[in-house]
Structure formats: C-alpha cells, structure tokens
Amino acid sequence: MxxxxxxxxxxxxxxxxxxxxxxxxxxxxxxxxxxxxxxxxxxxxxxxxxxxxxxxxxxxxxxxxxxxxxxxxxxxxxxxxxxxxxxxxxxxxxxxxxxxxxxxxxxxxxxxxxxxxxxxxxxxxxxxxxxxxxxxxxxxxxxxxxxxxFPRVDPVVIMIAEHDGRALLGRQPGFPPGRYSALAGFVEPGESIEEAVARELNEEAGITVEAIRYVASQPWPFPAQLMIACTATARDDALRIDTHELEDAFWASRDEVRAALAGAPDARFQPPPAYAIAHLLVRRWAG
Amino acid sequence: MxxxxxxxxxxxxxxxxxxxxxxxxxxxxxxxxxxxxxxxxxxxxxxxxxxxxxxxxxxxxxxxxxxxxxxxxxxxxxxxxxxxxxxxxxxxxxxxxxxxxxxxxxxxxxxxxxxxxxxxxxxxxxxxxxxxxxxxxxxxxxxxxxxxxFPRVDPVVIMIAEHDGRALLGRQPGFPPGRYSALAGFVEPGESIEEAVARELNEEAGITVEAIRYVASQPWPFPAQLMIACTATARDDALRIDTHELEDAFWASRDEVRAALAGAPDARFQPPPAYAIAHLLVRRWAG
CATH class of the missing domain: 3.90.79.20 (Nucleoside Triphosphate Pyrophosphohydrolase)
Structure with missing residues (x-):
C-alpha cells in the first residue's frame, strides 16, 4: 500500500x-x-x-x-x-x-x-x-x-459519488472479474474539473451531484493521463447506467467497501489495485 | 466579478x-x-x-x-x-x-x-x-x-505560495504594465498536480513548498488549458527568480493585495483580470 x-x-x-x-x-x-x-x-x-x-x-x-x-x-x-x-x-x-x-x-x-x-x-x-x-x-x-x-498530458476526473452513506462504484467491460472502481472520464475542452465530474456522473450513471471536492491526483502513464480524484454528493440514488461505458454500477456500503479492501473471502467486489488513485479514493472514503 | x-x-x-x-x-x-x-x-x-x-x-x-x-x-x-x-x-x-x-x-x-x-x-x-x-x-x-x-486539454497549475502572511506574485514579460499574478506552468508527463506546483515554484522562484492545497479550476480557451489553482506554504522567503520565465516577483502583504483588488490609486500592482482564475485565487487569499 x-x-x-x-x-x-x-x-x-x-x-x-x-x-x-x-x-x-x-x-x-x-x-x-x-x-x-x-x-x-x-x-x-x-x-x-x-x-x-x-x-x-x-x-x-x-x-x-x-x-x-x-x-x-x-x-x-x-x-x-x-x-x-x-x-x-x-x-x-x-x-x-x-x-x-x-x-x-x-x-x-x-x-x-x-x-x-x-x-x-x-x-x-x-x-x-x-x-x-x-x-x-x-x-x-x-x-x-x-x-x-509538446507531450500530451490528458486530464481525467475519477470520482466517488456518495448518497446516504453509500458510494457509487462501477465496472467497465474490460475489468478483471469482480472488480469495481470509481467512475472516470476525460476532461473536455471548455469545462472545469468540477463540471467534468458532474457531466461524467450524469452521462454514465444518470445522477445529479453537488458539493464536488478535490481529493488527490496522480500521473497515469498508460499513456499519459493526469488522474484527478474527487468526491461528490448525489441528490438521489436512482441510476440510469450508460451501458456503452459501464457494464454495471451499484451503491456500496462502507462495510462492503471495507470488506473488499480487507480482501474478505465473501466481499461483494474486488477493489482497484493499490497503485491506482481509485484505491486511495475508495480507501479514504471508507475511512 | x-x-x-x-x-x-x-x-x-x-x-x-x-x-x-x-x-x-x-x-x-x-x-x-x-x-x-x-x-x-x-x-x-x-x-x-x-x-x-x-x-x-x-x-x-x-x-x-x-x-x-x-x-x-x-x-x-x-x-x-x-x-x-x-x-x-x-x-x-x-x-x-x-x-x-x-x-x-x-x-x-x-x-x-x-x-x-x-x-x-x-x-x-x-x-x-x-x-x-x-x-x-x-x-x-x-x-x-x-x-x-482527440482534442487536447493541457493541464496547467497556477498557484500562490504563502510565507509569513505574504503571497508570492510575479509578472511575465508580456503582461500589461504593472500587472502581477499567480505563478503558473504546464503539468508535465509523470507528475501529479502537487508535484507540478512544487516543481514550478522551485524552477521559477527558487522556493521549496509544502502543504499544497487545491482551490478551484477553470478552462482557459487560449487555446485549451485546464487551469488548476492551488496554494502552498513556502519554507522561507528567499527568491531566486528564473528571468527566462519571470520579469519580477515579490511577496505581497494582504493589505497590498486588498488595495490592488480595490483599485486603489496607490496600489503596488495591478491584479489579474476578473475572468482569470488567478483573480479568484488572489481574492480568496486576501480573504
């Protein structure tokens, strides 16, 4: 870790x-x-x-x-x-x-x-x-x-939306079996970090968020992203998943996230790997 | 405003x-x-x-x-x-x-x-x-x-270093007369936002910083930057200015910054324009 x-x-x-x-x-x-x-x-x-x-x-x-x-x-x-x-x-x-x-x-x-x-x-x-x-x-x-x-650095927002003490996690089709992680997407021309977080969560999960907070950042060399990790608060928990981007998404409780991070045999999902900022984001959210 | x-x-x-x-x-x-x-x-x-x-x-x-x-x-x-x-x-x-x-x-x-x-x-x-x-x-x-x-979005850090209640401001050769602003630079491949802030302040002003905090972000359409505004705390106030990047830099007191923002006739400098995130950064710092 x-x-x-x-x-x-x-x-x-x-x-x-x-x-x-x-x-x-x-x-x-x-x-x-x-x-x-x-x-x-x-x-x-x-x-x-x-x-x-x-x-x-x-x-x-x-x-x-x-x-x-x-x-x-x-x-x-x-x-x-x-x-x-x-x-x-x-x-x-x-x-x-x-x-x-x-x-x-x-x-x-x-x-x-x-x-x-x-x-x-x-x-x-x-x-x-x-x-x-x-x-x-x-x-x-x-x-x-x-x-x-000049060399490209592509900013990407990666975020956990929270609602009623639960965190939104999703999986992309290419993920290893069982893995769920924070949602993410590229920042586009003409938007702030906060606008990108709100847009991506709306596009991928159909939720509306507020109180967006910056948490941490990391470079991701595959090929050259700047990962910008944030949290946000969802107004409600009804999901409308964009199946082109996500295979599945669900609201995870703190106990479920802690079990996953601890590697419990009956954990509901596998967490992101330790070198990914999603791991840090999930770990900090779990407290 | x-x-x-x-x-x-x-x-x-x-x-x-x-x-x-x-x-x-x-x-x-x-x-x-x-x-x-x-x-x-x-x-x-x-x-x-x-x-x-x-x-x-x-x-x-x-x-x-x-x-x-x-x-x-x-x-x-x-x-x-x-x-x-x-x-x-x-x-x-x-x-x-x-x-x-x-x-x-x-x-x-x-x-x-x-x-x-x-x-x-x-x-x-x-x-x-x-x-x-x-x-x-x-x-x-x-x-x-x-x-x-895909369209480029180039992340740029822009930051105020603080030391003993004063804020570091600088001017580039192309600035309008009298204007001073926050220091800034492009995020490079393989570094986080925080690492870019520390590197730029060291390269341009010769200072070492800690306690780097994210403040806000904005898109800057000339041509397509993502401006990421931060604050940091300098370990000491000795400056070693890179004259290729900056024409001048100085530590401004809160009173000096407030006078500049208020447009006082005897202000020590002209602040950045209201649409620039440097203005928001300076204004928030001035409190």
Whole structure:
C-alpha cells in the first residue's frame, strides 16, 4: 500500500533549464556517471528489484530524452521510433505493484509517457511533415511549418459519488472479474474539473451531484493521463447506467467497501489495485 | 466579478451520446431550431450583448462540430481549416470581461478551443496523412493508419505560495504594465498536480513548498488549458527568480493585495483580470 498516490514521488530533478541548453545536455550525456533506462520495447528491465540502467550510448544517431538527474546521475531514455504499446501487460502491472519501489515506478512512468508520445507523434499535426526532437526530448519541432509540439498530458476526473452513506462504484467491460472502481472520464475542452465530474456522473450513471471536492491526483502513464480524484454528493440514488461505458454500477456500503479492501473471502467486489488513485479514493472514503 | 471561475457555467448539454450516432447528429443539424455560432475567424460576433447565432448551413461540404444543446436548441460551430488565432485580442478580452454574460463566455470558450484544435490538427501525428472529422467534431480519424486523435486539454497549475502572511506574485514579460499574478506552468508527463506546483515554484522562484492545497479550476480557451489553482506554504522567503520565465516577483502583504483588488490609486500592482482564475485565487487569499 502506498501512502502517496502511485506513480508519484519520482526522485527526479527534471533539469528544466538544461533542456534549453544543448551544450549542457551534451555534457550531461558525456558524463561517465550518466545512465540510460534499460527497456525492452516499453517494458522495464529490472535488476534486483530496481529499474535497470545502462551506460549512455555516445553515437550521434541515437535520439535520447533527458529525464533529468536522479541519485546524482544524469538519466536518459532512448526515443525509439515505432516503439509503442498503448496497452499495459499484466506482468508489468504486477511488477509495478509488487516489486519496484514507488520512486522507481514513478520514474519509469515519466520515461514511458515521454517515449510513447514521441513514438506516436513523429509527424506535424499542423502540416503533416516529419518532425524533429527538440528541447532534449521534451518537445518536437516541424522543420516545414515551424510548429512546436509538446507531450500530451490528458486530464481525467475519477470520482466517488456518495448518497446516504453509500458510494457509487462501477465496472467497465474490460475489468478483471469482480472488480469495481470509481467512475472516470476525460476532461473536455471548455469545462472545469468540477463540471467534468458532474457531466461524467450524469452521462454514465444518470445522477445529479453537488458539493464536488478535490481529493488527490496522480500521473497515469498508460499513456499519459493526469488522474484527478474527487468526491461528490448525489441528490438521489436512482441510476440510469450508460451501458456503452459501464457494464454495471451499484451503491456500496462502507462495510462492503471495507470488506473488499480487507480482501474478505465473501466481499461483494474486488477493489482497484493499490497503485491506482481509485484505491486511495475508495480507501479514504471508507475511512 | 464572477462568483464562479471565468469560462465555467456554460448552459450546455454536450449530448455525448449523439456524437456516436451520425443519424441523430444529422437530425439535430436539420432541426429548424438549430443554430450556428456566428464568428469572424475565431472572434465572436455579438448581438445585443449576447453571442450571435445563425441558421445552420445544410450543405454537405461544411464541416460542423456539435457543441450540444443549449436553451432548447442544437448548437453547432463551423470547423474552418486554417482559422487559427493562438493569440487573443485585447478587444476580445474586453468583450468577455465587460459585455457577455458568463454562460455565453463559457460557451464561446468551448467552441473556440474545439475550432482551434481542428485548425491546427488536420494531419495525423502518427503517420502524417490528412485526417477526417469524427464523432460530430470531437475527434479526428486517420484513414491511412487508423489512429484516432482527440482534442487536447493541457493541464496547467497556477498557484500562490504563502510565507509569513505574504503571497508570492510575479509578472511575465508580456503582461500589461504593472500587472502581477499567480505563478503558473504546464503539468508535465509523470507528475501529479502537487508535484507540478512544487516543481514550478522551485524552477521559477527558487522556493521549496509544502502543504499544497487545491482551490478551484477553470478552462482557459487560449487555446485549451485546464487551469488548476492551488496554494502552498513556502519554507522561507528567499527568491531566486528564473528571468527566462519571470520579469519580477515579490511577496505581497494582504493589505497590498486588498488595495490592488480595490483599485486603489496607490496600489503596488495591478491584479489579474476578473475572468482569470488567478483573480479568484488572489481574492480568496486576501480573504
């Protein structure tokens, strides 16, 4: 169990100033202490329960992103065209849950989101021309039209609606058997966090909410969401479930949620995994 | 002065289900009650202090986005290739501040972010091919590689650090004369809201903060930010200003902030405009 949300707490100085200084980045790359994240595609190569790291290749042809500085060393990741795995493997999630320290999981998340963005954004959305890596891997530039493009971070609201001491939980078709979690959805252009929470709960469950409260946030590197966890109070408990989004939803009592979190054999549902902010949200609600 | 953050409160049912149903969108477009947002480029055409609306063109060649339903009418916006004005005119900001009702300004913000995104994302970032409008204007699809692309919403943290009863305010080089505001920066891949607040304050002002608290959020349609307002407590008040980002910064007392908000002739600075969430943040801090 994490005290802080999963994928937070990377022990990383992002060295923002260096990104604007190619000579400084070159010096950091040439530093014998510098290390390259060891990956197989987008999967981390683990050594003794920690992220694996390799010497940094010095050839010009290898595009690298400067992750920053961690444990005294410059840290890089290779930007490999075509390496993209939008999905996450069960093996990876088990590794993140059971084996890697939280800081390593968070550092891996930074690298994964960045590498995946480059792999899927090699062309200019404005004119279609091939783009080039800029700012030590934190942007791409189009040599044809001059547009600059920056890594996406997609804000997502994830929330528990409460009514009469019970919490609304739902399951998506792709969830593991028995799992229920907080409802969630992408924030759209032109709405606040609070408006997105109200809209998503209305669209997916047919409920109207008020008293929306922010709880916590986490980055989610599959591929690059910013998860924003909230609670809200429902005006009534009649559900109208959008079956395109949810397979099922129900109002869980505190006792049911506590039994699920405790892993009771007769629990009504399986809770979200510990690295997901939904777990923190459900746990805090259960008190 | 708005009670709610600027650009929130659009009286809009986004009709999410309709976006997935082309026949329903066609029926909404053919509805004689349907209206098209009146624009000159990206600037709104205002009638009697309200957004202007036109009959909806029925020709197939005009690409429209379904904004949703408002005041009983289907509402559309035309997607005009090449119409892009990343900058905002002083006339537009005056209009949003002084003339349009808050709900109209919010509805305009939805349309502006969406139109601007289409205008700058006509090509597939994954393969470079021209893309097509999908989901009634809420996505684009690539006919070559099959990738789907969704409108960007870029989360930004904006925050006041407090130390010993004073608030840290700064000014960027492009600000109007005398204006100081909360510091701000984009959330990056692999960090939480709280981590972004701490990093930005450290990068821009050289301070270390704790006790970060979420305050409120707003959409910012220039072009499509999600502004996330927070407060934090600084460990000490020594500043190391990043002159690439900030022209100046200082610790303002509550009396100085109140004088600025009251428009006192001898105020030390000009506050952010009322539609910006920085204004709400500063006002709440001043108490």
């Amino acid at each position: 994490f005290d802080a949300p999963g994928f937070t707490g990377a022990p990383l100085d992002r060295c923002d100033a260096a990104r604007h200084d190619p000579a400084l980045v070159a010096a950091m790359r040439a530093d014998p202490e510098a290390r390259l994240l060891a990956l197989d595609g987008l999967e981390p190569l683990v050594e003794d329960g920690r992220l694996g790291w390799l010497p940094v290749p010095q050839e010009d042809g290898v595009a690298l992103a400067l992750l920053g500085r961690s444990e005294g060393r410059p840290r890089f990741a290779a930007l490999t065209p075509g390496v993209s795995a939008y999905k996450r493997s069960p093996e990876l999630m088990a590794l993140l849950l059971d084996e890697l320290p939280a800081g390593d999981a968070a550092l891996y998340g930074v690298a994964r989101s960045l590498i995946d963005w480059h792999a899927r954004h090699g062309f200019c959305a404005q004119c279609g021309h091939a783009t080039e890596v800029l700012r030590a891997g934190w942007a791409r530039a189009c040599p044809a039209c001059g547009a600059q493009h | 708005f009670d709610a953050p600027g650009f929130t409160g659009a009286p809009l049912d986004r009709c999410d289900a309709a976006r997935h149903d082309p026949a329903l969108v066609a029926a909404m477009r053919a509805d004689p009650e349907a209206r098209l947002l009146a624009l000159d480029g990206l600037e709104p055409l205002v009638e009697d202090g309200r957004l202007g609306w036109l009959p909806v063109p029925q020709e197939d060649g005009v690409a429209l986005a379904l904004l949703g339903r408002s005041e009983g009418r289907p509402r559309f916006a035309a997607l005009t290739p090449g119409v892009s004005a990343y900058k905002r005119s002083p006339e537009l900001m005056a209009l949003l501040l002084d003339e349009l009702p808050a709900g109209d300004a919010a509805l305009y913000g939805v349309a502006r972010s969406l139109i601007d995104w289409h205008a700058r994302h006509g090509f597939c970032a994954q393969c470079g091919h021209a893309t097509e409008v999908l989901r009634a204007g809420w996505a684009r699809a690539c006919p070559a590689c099959g990738a789907q692309h």
